[in-house]
Amino acid sequence: MATISTPNGFKLDNSGRRVVVDPVTRIEGHLRVEVNVDPKNVIQNAVSSGTMWRGIEVILKGRDPRDAWAFTERICGVCTGTHALTSVRAVENALKIKIPENANSIRNIMQLTLQVHDHLVHFYHLHALDWVDVISALKADPKATSALAQSISPWPMSSPGYFRDLQMRLTRFVESGQLGLFKNGYWGHPAYKLPPEANLMAVAHYLEALDFQREIVKIHAIYGGKNPHPNWLVGGVPCAINVDGTGAVGAVNMERLDYVTHVINRTVDFIDQVYVPDLLAIASFYKDWLYGGGLSSQSVMAYGDIPDRANDMSPANLMLPSGVIINGDLGRVHEVDLSDPQQIREFVDHSWYKYPNGMESLHPYEGITDPDFRLGPATKGSKTDIEQLDESAKYSFIKAPRWRGHAVEVGPLARWIIGYAQNKPEFKEPVEATLKKLDLPVPALFSTLGRTAARALECQWAVYKLRYFQNKLMANIRSGDIATANTEKWEPSSWPKDVKGVGFSEAPRGALAHWVHIQDGKIGNYQAVVPTTWNGSPRDPKGNIGAFEAALLNTPMADPAQPLEILRTLHSFDPCLACSTHVMSEDGQEMTAVTVR
Amino acid sequence: MPEPQETFYDVIRRQGITRRSFMKFCSLTAASMGLGPTFAARIAHAMETKPRIPVLWMHGLECTCCSESFIRSAHPLVKDVILSMISLDYDDTLMAAAGHQAEACLEETRRKYKGHYLLAVEGNPPLNEDGMYCITAGKPFVNTLREVAADAQAVIAWGTCASWGCVQAARPNPTQAVPIDKVIFDKPIVKVPGCPPIAEVMTAVITYLVTFGELPALDRQRRPKMFYSQRIHDKCYRRAHFDAGQFVESWDDEAAREGFCLYKMGCKGPTTYNACSTVRWNNGVSYPIQSGHPCLGCAEDDFWDKGSFYDRLTTIQPLGIEGTANEIGGYAAAGVGGAVVAHAAISAIKRARKSDDDDRKQD
Amino acid sequence: MTSQAETTAEGLGSAHTIPRRSVYVYEAPLRLWHWVNAACIVVLAVTGYLIASPPPSVMGQASDHFIMGDIRFVHFAAAYIFGIGFLGRIYWAIVGNEHARQIFYVPFWSRSYWGGVAHEIGWYLFLKKKPRVYVGHNPLAHLAMFFLYTVMAVFMIMTGGAMYAEGTGLGSWQDRVFGWFGALFGNPQNLHTWHHMGMWVIVIFVIIHVYVAIREDIMSRQSMVSTMISGERMFKDGGQ
Incomplete structure (x- = not known):
């Protein structure tokens, strides 16, 4: 193939050298990426392939809809809880169940806790090593590091002695010859731009964040019993409230509420004083590395989330913005209707699934998935030892969802662009302030760096919203309302024979929705379209490429054998492969009799 | 690079930890494993003389909840585990390297520490489609898993996926996902089930292996006895309400607000072996029952296929009929009872006729 | 065909050599066991059912009540009597x-x-x-007794023992005797379900057993219910 232009405006050329990255590490699940680079080592073609499939929705068929949250929660343990929330919302939408105000606040606290935790862990433990050179930190001057840290933040752990001790521990660790997780990293790569002091500070915060992230999720433990995988309930939340009555120790009481408030306060400090200053400090050294924008400057989408009042999922009541921007027209934000069969449709031409004859695409309510693992004729290697994929044929376990035919990007950057386009001060002001601090123009937002920065801003936004909902919960309890569950429609005998519902949320990685069809008290069909399905989608029949592939294009690589730049851009999406490779077949039985060629 | 011959103790001393804190760590470790104070000395001795152990952590079909749980460990902190206790040479969720460089890490440890590294498996291999429902580096995960296991000293099965199969193996198990002991036969395997397992349970299994140089004592299902020998129900703080006959009957009812037993809401605590009610979650903050939700039984084999999580009685499907033991047994008993009544009626009629006949004969 | 010939053909009892109207069949320990066992089964079934489906919740302090505790105690006590009785029954078989x-x-x-x-x-x-005349169980009753009572009793003792061992803990004698059997079931939920189904099989057995005993008392040629009280089997037609 020579150069071809995709309908969504990208030029692809697969004539150059092919570079394969498999496994892509520091993500959830299994992802493979192949790129072609031109003689100047600039990426001209990108192929992203989801390489795992579990079939959770096949398994859901025939189950009790009240149990579905537990199954879907196990789609992903990193964004733990968000699938469960989306699932209970879908079931409640189908059965028209109203939840109490307290349940809404607690659910929002759970979801925001996840946003904060997930963004923090993503930045430090999955993404930072794309920007931070651990070995360079050994050369830092602890005094200068301390000065740097104190110049950007009042965070108390910033003395020269603190950094010296840490550097010593790090030096000895490296000298032991057993680098463990840091072994074979891309240390010394020219794409690392931080001075040794910034690297040392970042490594210190990598370890501090590893210690601190445990604290945040204690909120899940209090309201949901454990983390990962806290518990949820159709009709409300499982934890009862009893602040000061008989037996209050057996429920959410004053001590439990205090505990949550305490964790929120500490988290606010950590985000304000560590995460956000680090992000700004690191970003200031990468201002000229503005690759990886991909679809973000064209087409982005969000469903919205965090309902202020219970039982109202209209955009006006949602604190996270919803809408679609296409072809870069920030002046017009389209509304998303998840039930409209014309809007969201999934294609499988390049996915390892097949549709019955004559079906090109399907709305999730009618979703079919029949696995069809076939490699294209240009594949190099064999079926069980793939050296190079053939992107002209099927090449991924991820389907290709499209909004009115458009490939879109979802995630924190998409949400913040939409909030910005809608002129919502909560989103517009922090974006502008950040750009100003970094002395960058608005288009700089549409980049790998922009994606990473939006995540930090959202983390900060979320931690203050945590406080808002905790206060709201307390105020409501004080007004005498302690209800946490609505059991009117708990018994399946109270349900209609045949109903459909859709639930949606904003997972840390982007827009998430579940569609459920309930028949005779059981799940008749279940479909989830998740953020990484949107971002990591393969091509559609028209040739539109997805967000991962688009973002990798035109990025220069210093050394194609050391794919640091690829990792950096892919990680900025926070890929979650266990989520994206979901499917549902009309007849679950077929799935067990897969034809092996 | 020098061969890492130094011991765990050397490492932590070299990294600036005092002997005093080292001893404190040893006694805390002993306590957290439920061992007496004399064991603290044994742990210290073990740590002073045994070299650090390389660990390869592989991911199959899973959701990464085990890794997420692992990094929640409060004692020891996971930072200390990965920097000072083990050498985590491969873990695709956390490692810096990717692609060929990551594969090289796996290869190097396999070669250099043949027979002396630990393999930790999160998730499980699917067997359908030649194993290609889970592909790493272009190859079926199951093949790589077998190869890496072949040179391992021992294997840890993290979580319910690796131990039992978990959600992807629930009916109808479209990918034919199997627990790792269905593909690894010749290595000692310790199962640490739970979806996910408790963080401190995970790190304690590692600390035990590192300090004693052997697998912990296992039960019949190869789970460490120290955490899996009692049911959640046995140590549940709501047990008094169970014995008293005090139950939550409906969500958010008065009983729920007083923290009564969740048995009638389908709690699987009485049939689930795990340390939730003792170690608890997230540094002892809570566990599912404490926060008002019944136990799902996530550490047990096949817990997804036992009917609704909210049913007390297991749903079974003998001969394609779906119901609980009471439904099926009750109908069967009613059927037999009906047959008995009918039989009695016919017997009575026959007898009446016969005595009529006899009367007639006598006449 | 005379009943004399039949009993000879069946080789059961000695009624054909010295014709008489009754035979001493069930010795005293066996009769005592039967009725104690019957009582145990009733108690075990009722309490077992209540353990799986407890009575309505009671409010108040936990320390003021011991409803489930009592139900479980009665179940376990009856189970011990049932189990020891079964051992005694084996002894008596010898x-x-x-x-x-x-x-x-x-x-x-x-x-x-x-x-x-x-x-x-x-x-x-x-x-x-x-019907034919038998001193002991007739062949069909014999078959039912073996499969619906003896085999089921062993099954219930093994599954029940395994569940009891879950409470007494690893290493207890109950665990050593029954634990291996429980482990065969994998998830303990399966063990509970099988034990529960076993209860229903025994309930069905009891229904049939009681009905047939009464019916045969009336319609067959030998006594039934009174035999298990006096030990004497009466032959209504003198065994002729």
């Missing part, structure tokens, strides 16, 4: 008379035995006019 052994085996290779089973089935289906 030292007692030949009738005491009947429920522990099926004469699988005996043609005449299966012929007897066929005849009894015919009798219950109203196809045969007259």
Whole structure:
């Protein structure tokens, strides 16, 4: 193939050298990426392939809809809880169940806790090593590091002695010859731009964040019993409230509420004083590395989330913005209707699934998935030892969802662009302030760096919203309302024979929705379209490429054998492969009799 | 690079930890494993003389909840585990390297520490489609898993996926996902089930292996006895309400607000072996029952296929009929009872006729 | 065919050599065991049912009540009596008379035995006019006793013991005796379910057993219910 232009405006050329990255590490699940680079080592073609499939929705068929949250929660343990929330919302939408105000606040606290935790862990433990050179930190001057840290933040752990001790521990660790997780990293790569002091500070915060992230999720433990995988309930939340009555120790009481408030306060400090200053400090050294924008400057989408009042999922009541921007027209934000069969449709031409004859695409309510693992004729290697994929044929376990035919990007950057386009001060002001601090123009937002920065801003936004909902919960309890569950429609005998519902949320990685069809008290069909399905989608029949592939294009690589730049851009999406490779077949039985060629 | 011959103790001393804190760590470790104070000395001795152990952590079909749980460990902190206790040479969720460089890490440890590294498996291999429902580096995960296991000293099965199969193996198990002991036969395997397992349970299994140089004592299902020998129900703080006959009957009812037993809401605590009610979650903050939700039984084999999580009685499907033991047994008993009544009626009629006949004969 | 010839053919008892109206069949320990066992089964079934489906919740302090505790205690106490009784019953099968052994085996290779089973089935289906005379259990009852009582009793003792061992803990004698059996079931939920199903099988057995005993008392040629009280089997037509 020579150069071809995709309908969504990208030029692809697969004539150059092919570079394969498999496994892509520091993500959830299994992802493979192949790129072609031109003689100047600039990426001209990108192929992203989801390489795992579990079939959770096949398994859901025939189950009790009240149990579905537990199954879907196990789609992903990193964004733990968000699938469960989306699932209970879908079931409640189908059965028209109203939840109490307290349940809404607690659910929002759970979801925001996840946003904060997930963004923090993503930045430090999955993404930072794309920007931070651990070995360079050994050369830092602890005094200068301390000065740097104190110049950007009042965070108390910033003395020269603190950094010296840490550097010593790090030096000895490296000298032991057993680098463990840091072994074979891309240390010394020219794409690392931080001075040794910034690297040392970042490594210190990598370890501090590893210690601190445990604290945040204690909120899940209090309201949901454990983390990962806290518990949820159709009709409300499982934890009862009893602040000061008989037996209050057996429920959410004053001590439990205090505990949550305490964790929120500490988290606010950590985000304000560590995460956000680090992000700004690191970003200031990468201002000229503005690759990886991909679809973000064209087409982005969000469903919205965090309902202020219970039982109202209209955009006006949602604190996270919803809408679609296409072809870069920030002046017009389209509304998303998840039930409209014309809007969201999934294609499988390049996915390892097949549709019955004559079906090109399907709305999730009618979703079919029949696995069809076939490699294209240009594949190099064999079926069980793939050296190079053939992107002209099927090449991924991820389907290709499209909004009115458009490939879109979802995630924190998409949400913040939409909030910005809608002129919502909560989103517009922090974006502008950040750009100003970094002395960058608005288009700089549409980049790998922009994606990473939006995540930090959202983390900060979320931690203050945590406080808002905790206060709201307390105020409501004080007004005498302690209800946490609505059991009117708990018994399946109270349900209609045949109903459909859709639930949606904003997972840390982007827009998430579940569609459920309930028949005779059981799940008749279940479909989830998740953020990484949107971002990591393969091509559609028209040739539109997805967000991962688009973002990798035109990025220069210093050394194609050391794919640091690829990792950096892919990680900025926070890929979650266990989520994206979901499917549902009309007849679950077929799935067990897969034809092996 | 020098061969890492130094011991765990050397490492932590070299990294600036005092002997005093080292001893404190040893006694805390002993306590957290439920061992007496004399064991603290044994742990210290073990740590002073045994070299650090390389660990390869592989991911199959899973959701990464085990890794997420692992990094929640409060004692020891996971930072200390990965920097000072083990050498985590491969873990695709956390490692810096990717692609060929990551594969090289796996290869190097396999070669250099043949027979002396630990393999930790999160998730499980699917067997359908030649194993290609889970592909790493272009190859079926199951093949790589077998190869890496072949040179391992021992294997840890993290979580319910690796131990039992978990959600992807629930009916109808479209990918034919199997627990790792269905593909690894010749290595000692310790199962640490739970979806996910408790963080401190995970790190304690590692600390035990590192300090004693052997697998912990296992039960019949190869789970460490120290955490899996009692049911959640046995140590549940709501047990008094169970014995008293005090139950939550409906969500958010008065009983729920007083923290009564969740048995009638389908709690699987009485049939689930795990340390939730003792170690608890997230540094002892809570566990599912404490926060008002019944136990799902996530550490047990096949817990997804036992009917609704909210049913007390297991749903079974003998001969394609779906119901609980009471439904099926009750109908069967009613059927037999009906047959008995009918039989009695016919017997009575026959007898009446016969005595009529006899009367007639006598006449 | 005379009943004399029949009893000879069946080789059961000695009624044909010295014709008489009654035979001493069930010795005292066996009769005592039967009724104690029957009481145990009733108690075990009722309390077992309540353990799986507890009575309505009570409010107040936990320390003021012990409802589930009592139900479980009664279940366990009855289970011990049932289990020890079963051991005693095995002992009596060894030292007692030949009738005491009947429920522990099926004469699988005996043609005449299966012929007897066929005849009894015919009798219950109203196809045969007259039942045969037996001193012990008739062949069909013998079969039912073995599979629905003896085998089920062993199954319930093993599954129940395994569940009890879950409470007494690893290493306890209950665990050593029964734990291996429980482990065969994998998830303990399966063990509970099988034990629960076993209860229903025994309930069905009891229904049939009681009905047939009463019916045969009335319609067959020998006594039933009173035999288990006095030990004497009466032959209504003198065994002729």
